[in-house]
Amino acid sequence: MPVDLCTNVAKDSDLSPMGIYRLLPQTNCKICGETSCMSFAFKLLKKEITLDKCTPLYEEEDYEEDRRALEEMLRPLMEAEMTETGLVIHEDLCFGCGNCVVACPVNVAEDPKGCAIGNGPTSDKVILKVENGKVKAANVESCRRFGEHRILCNACITPCPAKAIEFPGG
Amino acid sequence: MICLGCSCLCDDIECEIGEEIKVGNACLRGFRRIDSINENRLTPRVERKEENIDDTIKSAAKLLEEAKNPIIFGPENSTLETEKEAIELAKKAGAIIDNMSSFGYSGYLVEKIFRKEVNTCTLDETRDDCDVSIYWGCDPMSSHPRMMSRYSYYPRGKNRQRGWEQDRDAISIDVRRSLTAEICDKFIKVPPGRDFELMKAFKDVLSGKIPKFGDKKSIMKIGNLIKKAEFGVLFTGLGLNYSINHIDDFIDLVKDTGFRLQPIIEGIGLNKLLFDETGHVNKINYKDKSYGIENNFVEALKGDIDTALIIGSDVASNIPLKLAKRLREINCIYVGPHSNLTSHISKVNIPTAVCGIESAGKAYRMDLKEEDLEKIVDSNFLPDQEILKRIGDAL
Structure with a gap:
C-alpha cells in the first residue's frame, strides 16, 4: 500500500476574487465602470x-449559466449584510482548545502579554475568549472582517480542528 | 488556578465555584473536570454494600495484607504526595507498582530522557524557540487540547515573534487524519506498522540519498525541512508505541536530526519518583525488587496477580474485555473521586477528593516543571494521599 501523503494547502474557495472572475465574461468591456473584470x-x-x-x-x-452560478455563489454574501456580524460559532463542535484565541491577529494586538503568548486573555478588548470549555465572541466590531476596510481574514477558521467557526457571509 | 485535567497543567484558569460553576480559559476537558465535582461521586462500598470510609480502608488493608501477589496501578492526574504514598504502600505491601506509561514505549522513552541519553526541552523553550514540531503517532488536539495553542505551534515566542503564520511548521505523522493532522501544515499518513520504513526514508534524506518510500518528492521536502530546523521538537504518543518495532533506531533518528523528544504522557511524576529511587520508571516489583516486562499491568493480569489497588485511573475502560473480566475476578480496590467502569467491577470502593480542586499538593507538568496546586473548595472527601497513608498504617 503506498503512503498517502497529503499537504494542507489553503483551498481556493469558491467565494474568492478568482472564483468570481472565472464566472464573469472576462472581456474587460468596462461597461460597469471598472477597468477590468478582475x-x-x-x-x-x-x-x-x-x-x-x-x-x-x-x-x-x-452567460446565463454563469450568471446563475454567480448569483448562487454571492447569495450568502448578500444575506450576511442583514446580520450584524456574520461570525458563527458552532458550540456543539467546539472543545475549547483556544487555537483561534491565540491565532486571532486582533487578540494578539490587543493582548500582547496574554493571548499572544498562548495564555488566556487578560484584556477586555479581545474578540474570542474561552468560557466553560467553549469559545465565545465579543467586540466583534473590531474583527478585521467588518467595517469599511474589511479583509478576508481567516486566522480563526484555519486553526480550528473541529470546524466550529464559520463566516457564512464569506 | 492550575488545571490537572491533563499533563499540560494550564496555570491561567479562572474559576468561580458558587451555585453556578464558571470556568474561564480551560478547554472542555478541564472544564468538565471542575464542573463534575458534584456529579457521579463515588460512595464508600465493600462488596457493593455501602459502608463508612473507615471500614472500607480497613477492608482494603486486609485484602492487601492477605494478598500474595498484589499490584498497585496509577495514580494518574494526581499529586506528587499521592504518588509518594503509593510507592511507600507498594514497599509495605511488597507489591508491583506500575502506571499507564508501561503501555508501549512511553516509559522507555521517558527513561532515556531521565538518563539524559536523548535531548529534551521544556515546554517554555518550545514556545520561545521551536520552529519545526512533529507530532508522531499522537493527537494532542484530542488528548491535550491546549498544548498546541499554549506551547508548540500557535503562540508567539521570544524568538518566534511571527508565530505560526511564518515562523513555525507543524508536521503530523499518523495512521489516520486526526484532529491534529487537520490543522498541521503537512500530514503524512502511514499504514499501521510501517513507521519504520518512513524512519528509514527520513534517514536517507538526512544523508543525502533519495528515499525509497512513499511519495519521494514530498518526503524529501519534509526531510529537508527537518534538516534545516533550528529548534525542532518531536512529540510522540501511544500511536508510535504500537507501530514501531525498532525503538532504538527511532532514538538514533532523533539524535541524527538534533530534535528534542517530548513524549506526551500522563503521570510522569510517578515515573520520576521511581527513577530517583530505583533507576527505572515503571514495572517495579517491590517483593523481590525486580524490574521487567512481567511486571507490566497487562502481563501481570494474565499471570498470577490476586489483588489490585487502582488509584484514580479508569484502567478497565482501556484494556481488552478479557483482561477487564479478569480484573473483576480478582480482589480489586478502587481509590478515586468518581464512579466509573473500574469502580463498578471493584470489590472495594474508596472515594477521594478531586486533586487540585478539593485538595492541594504539587504536580509535575509533562516536561517536569513543578507546579503548586491550590485547594479551591472545601469537601467532606479525604485527599488521596491521606487514604493511601491510612491504608499503609493499617497494614
Whole structure:
C-alpha cells in the first residue's frame, strides 16, 4: 500500500476574487465602470458594487449559466449584510482548545502579554475568549472582517480542528 | 488556578465555584473536570454494600495484607504526595507498582530522557524557540487540547515573534487524519506498522540519498525541512508505541536530526519518583525488587496477580474485555473521586477528593516543571494521599 501523503494547502474557495472572475465574461468591456473584470470581482466581494452593473451577463444568452452560478455563489454574501456580524460559532463542535484565541491577529494586538503568548486573555478588548470549555465572541466590531476596510481574514477558521467557526457571509 | 485535567497543567484558569460553576480559559476537558465535582461521586462500598470510609480502608488493608501477589496501578492526574504514598504502600505491601506509561514505549522513552541519553526541552523553550514540531503517532488536539495553542505551534515566542503564520511548521505523522493532522501544515499518513520504513526514508534524506518510500518528492521536502530546523521538537504518543518495532533506531533518528523528544504522557511524576529511587520508571516489583516486562499491568493480569489497588485511573475502560473480566475476578480496590467502569467491577470502593480542586499538593507538568496546586473548595472527601497513608498504617 503506498503512503498517502497529503499537504494542507489553503483551498481556493469558491467565494474568492478568482472564483468570481472565472464566472464573469472576462472581456474587460468596462461597461460597469471598472477597468477590468478582475477589479469588478474584487469590488463585488467587498460589496462595493452589485452584480447587475455587469449588463452583458444579463443581456447575452451565453452567460446565463454563469450568471446563475454567480448569483448562487454571492447569495450568502448578500444575506450576511442583514446580520450584524456574520461570525458563527458552532458550540456543539467546539472543545475549547483556544487555537483561534491565540491565532486571532486582533487578540494578539490587543493582548500582547496574554493571548499572544498562548495564555488566556487578560484584556477586555479581545474578540474570542474561552468560557466553560467553549469559545465565545465579543467586540466583534473590531474583527478585521467588518467595517469599511474589511479583509478576508481567516486566522480563526484555519486553526480550528473541529470546524466550529464559520463566516457564512464569506 | 492550575488545571490537572491533563499533563499540560494550564496555570491561567479562572474559576468561580458558587451555585453556578464558571470556568474561564480551560478547554472542555478541564472544564468538565471542575464542573463534575458534584456529579457521579463515588460512595464508600465493600462488596457493593455501602459502608463508612473507615471500614472500607480497613477492608482494603486486609485484602492487601492477605494478598500474595498484589499490584498497585496509577495514580494518574494526581499529586506528587499521592504518588509518594503509593510507592511507600507498594514497599509495605511488597507489591508491583506500575502506571499507564508501561503501555508501549512511553516509559522507555521517558527513561532515556531521565538518563539524559536523548535531548529534551521544556515546554517554555518550545514556545520561545521551536520552529519545526512533529507530532508522531499522537493527537494532542484530542488528548491535550491546549498544548498546541499554549506551547508548540500557535503562540508567539521570544524568538518566534511571527508565530505560526511564518515562523513555525507543524508536521503530523499518523495512521489516520486526526484532529491534529487537520490543522498541521503537512500530514503524512502511514499504514499501521510501517513507521519504520518512513524512519528509514527520513534517514536517507538526512544523508543525502533519495528515499525509497512513499511519495519521494514530498518526503524529501519534509526531510529537508527537518534538516534545516533550528529548534525542532518531536512529540510522540501511544500511536508510535504500537507501530514501531525498532525503538532504538527511532532514538538514533532523533539524535541524527538534533530534535528534542517530548513524549506526551500522563503521570510522569510517578515515573520520576521511581527513577530517583530505583533507576527505572515503571514495572517495579517491590517483593523481590525486580524490574521487567512481567511486571507490566497487562502481563501481570494474565499471570498470577490476586489483588489490585487502582488509584484514580479508569484502567478497565482501556484494556481488552478479557483482561477487564479478569480484573473483576480478582480482589480489586478502587481509590478515586468518581464512579466509573473500574469502580463498578471493584470489590472495594474508596472515594477521594478531586486533586487540585478539593485538595492541594504539587504536580509535575509533562516536561517536569513543578507546579503548586491550590485547594479551591472545601469537601467532606479525604485527599488521596491521606487514604493511601491510612491504608499503609493499617497494614
